[in-house]
Amino acid sequence: xxxxxxxxxxxxxxxxxxxxxxxxxxxxxxxxxxxxxxxxxxxxxxxxxxxxxxxxxxxxxxxxxxxxxxxxxxxxxxxxxxxxxxxxxxxxxxxxxxxxxxxxxxxxxxxxxxx
Numbered sequence: 001x002x003x004x005x006x007x008x009x010x011x012x013x014x015x016x017x018x019x020x021x022x023x024x025x026x027x028x029x030x031x032x033x034x035x036x037x038x039x040x041x042x043x044x045x046x047x048x049x050x051x052x053x054x055x056x057x058x059x060x061x062x063x064x065x066x067x068x069x070x071x072x073x074x075x076x077x078x079x080x081x082x083x084x085x086x087x088x089x090x091x092x093x094x095x096x097x098x099x100x101x102x103x104x105x106x107x108x109x110x111x112x113x114x115x
Contacts, residue, residue, distance in 0.1 A: 003063055004061040004062075004063035004064065004104075004105060004108050004109075005041050005042050005043055005044065005061050005062060005063065006040075006041070006043055006062055006063060007043055007062045007063070007065060008062075008063060008065065008066070017036070018033045018036040018045060018068065018075055019033050019034065019035060019036060020032060020033060020073065021033045021068075021073045021074055021075050022072075022073060022074045022075070023045070023047050023060075023074070023075050023076075023077060024074055024075070024076045024077070025077055025079050025080055025081045025083075025084055026077075026078065026079065026080050027080050027081050028081055030047060030049055030081055030084050031047045031048050031049040031050050032047065032048050032050070033045045033046070033047060033048075033075060034046045034047060034048040034057060042101075043061070043062035044059050044060060044061050044062055045059075045060050045062070045065070045075065046058070046059050046060075046090055047059075047060055047084070049084075049085075053085055056089055056090070057089070057090035058084055058087050058088075058089070058090055059087075059088075059090045059095070059104060060077060060079070060084070060087075060108075061104060061105075061108050063108070064077045064078050064079055064108060065077055065078075066078045087104075087107055087108075088103050088104060088107055
C-alpha cells in the first residue's frame with residue numbers, strides 16, 4: 001500500500017522549495033503550490049486553485065505527486081481536476097487535527113484509485 005503522506009521518490013527531499021510551482025493534474029493545470037510540508041509522515045502540498053475553484057485551496061498528500069520538474073517549475077499529480085475539485089477544502093486552523101487528516105486519508109485512499 002502507498003503511504004499517501006510521503007513522497008514516492010527518494011530523489012525529492014523534504015526541504016525542496018516547491019512554493020510557486022504550477023500544479024498539473026492528469027487533465028490540465030489546477031493552480032500553484034501555496035505551501036509545501038516536508039514533515040515526516042505528513043508531507044503534502046497546499047494548492048491555491050485561484051479562480052478555478054473560486055479561490056479555494058486544496059491539501060494534496062505527497063503520495064499523489066508523480067513527478068516534480070524543477071526546470072519547468074511544475075508539480076505533476078496523479079489526480080484529475082474533478083478529483084481535486086471534489087476534495088475536502090483546506091482549513092488552515094485544522095491542519096494538525098487528526099480527524100481532519102483522517103478526512104483527507106479517506107478521500108485520497110489508494111484503494112479509490114486516486115493515489
